[in-house]
Amino acid sequence: MATIGLIAAMPDEIRPLLRLVKPWERSHSGRFSLRRLRTGNANLCLVESGIGVDRAAAASEALVAAASPAVIVSFGFGGAALPGLRVGELAVGMSSWLDGPQGLVRCLGIDRALAEGLAAELDRRCGGAARCDIITASRILRKGDLAKRLPTAIASPVLDMETAAVAEACRRHGIPLVSLRAISDAAAEELAFSLDEFTDDEMAVRPLKVLATITRKPWIIPQLLRLARNSRAAGKQLAGGVLAAVEFLSRR
Template sequence: MGTIGLIAAMPDEIRPFLRLASPAARLHGGRFPIWRLRVGNDDIVLVESGMGIDRATAATDALVAAASPVAILSFGFGGAALPGLKVGDLAVGMTSWFAGTEGIVLRRGIDRNLAEKLAEELNRICNGVTRGEIITSARILKKGDLAHSLPNGISSPILDMETAAVAEAAHRRGIPIVALRAISDDAEEELSFSLDEFTDDDMAIRPRKVLATIARKPWIIPQLLRLARNSRIAGKRLAQGVLATAEFLSRG
């Protein structure tokens, strides 16, 4: 069929998949880490974008330049915005939204027909998957506040910081895209810190800033430990879903 492109933000989202899939070759050079591997008879190129919409857009451009993919999967962790989804649940994005100054706005990109077929496939292989709607934001949103501003009829909303940007960039190039998220925090989990406290201006996590924040806010330690445990649970389930999705996309 051609090369399948994968894009995810963080190492914790990527490592479980690389352990599960065939051996991957790390490509050197460029702004973003890139791996090349095979699933079945098809080439897979995986890009680690880092967090945030700007990096997601630039990493999608890098993926297209490096591999000219015939389809793209955006994957990673996500937060449940409403009660129902639990840690480790898998969700296929049926639509992509962006939460910004104009409210929550529907964005282009997600191939809904392809997403429906993917959801059917993952339901068969991965013992259940939710059809969700992904809401991308440039910052961490308070779930309690967000619940009151959701568009009418939105089903199983999932928060992330990249999907809308990847979907828009792929759409501009006419590349079909699907999105897969594993829930790493449920609707009751409100973060007690902001990303600004952990990251630099390029949305990269800086250990010194993390330690300084913990020193100022030691009460966040139990939450960080819980989130680390949840990420391991979500990462294992996500890896299975990503591998199954790559195989599904390779069949055309």
């Protein structure tokens, strides 16, 4: 039976799913942690990438090497860049874009037919899903600044930091990709801190850096608490969406 690959960046994105799918076995592929699961008729292999395009690219290669998946689901939290999407709302990527040195560049890799089918499945099973354009950034962006640069082709932008790298790996290996995000911060929520203040050079979150930043900027505490609540709500929705995605893809 073919394997469905799953890739997510952070433990907070993964834990709600693991609570719903038991048992699972842990293994490793290179420096990445893998979990092998089974639900219904689907064999799953889940990799935790860590934050950012470099880690997502390397984790995608590790997933392909370990599991040879027939299809990959990239899932996690996302930030709404324009008004309209609510915290906790599911969003399926119809296109992938990278915001890099050359500006916004369209990326191949997302299977549009599968994405449309998954969105329709989530409409039936999870109370709806937005059709979105996923913009992958290498840093935390000011949403207001990004909105001014968006081409008219991007109508419902959702920000993340991994999808474009996963899409490139899928394109290179000929593996179809679907990307599912749960909104963790609405368009009006501009982050009052940079990722560099929380992470090391490899984009891994370091608790001591987080503590030092909070000590230096205590006014960000209410926002961090709000984002934590949002992430818990988004995580529950995301887990249900991933299970629906797996069941949908296992029937294909």
